[in-house]
Amino acid sequence: MAGNSSKITVLDPGGQPSGIFGRRLDVDSPPWAIHDPVNQPRDTAEALGTRKMAPRLDSLEGKTVYLVDTGFAGSADFMEETQNWFTRNRPSVKTELRHKKTSMFTDEPELWAEIKKNGDAVVFGVGG
Numbered sequence: 001m002a003g004n005s006s007k008i009t010v011l012d013p014g015g016q017p018s019g020i021f022g023r024r025l026d027v028d029s030p031p032w033a034i035h036d037p038v039n040q041p042r043d044t045a046e047a048l049g050t051r052k053m054a055p056r057l058d059s060l061e062g063k064t065v066y067l068v069d070t071g072f073a074g075s076a077d078f079m080e081e082t083q084n085w086f087t088r089n090r091p092s093v094k095t096e097l098r099h100k101k102t103s104m105f106t107d108e109p110e111l112w113a114e115i116k117k118n119g120d121a122v123v124f125g126v127g128g
Helices: 031-035 075-089 109-118
Strands: 008-011 017-022 064-069 094-099 121-125
Touching: 064 075, 064 109, 075 094, 075 121, 094 109
Parallel strands: 064 094, 064 121
Antiparallel strands: 008 017
């Protein structure tokens, strides 16, 4: 964790951005680390300045959308159904289904680099 100054958006239980940002957990973090106050958010949105969500695309036509199963219960099924929907209803949209190799709370730099390089949009599935 030392030296990792990256920030992420923390979503409240309803899935809305809380306006509070925190550090990513390391892949080797114990499962209970998310509950450890040391790993809890430290900065407000105002303190982070211009760090904002990506702008919305005008259209998905001809674009590549990554569908990421985060490992949360039901996420894989939801992402597969989303991919099937795009295949049936929006065949011009290319979808790439990926399953996180680590926990939903950990960083996965290789996956993020692939999405940044090859994707136009991403949907992170949390299921339920």
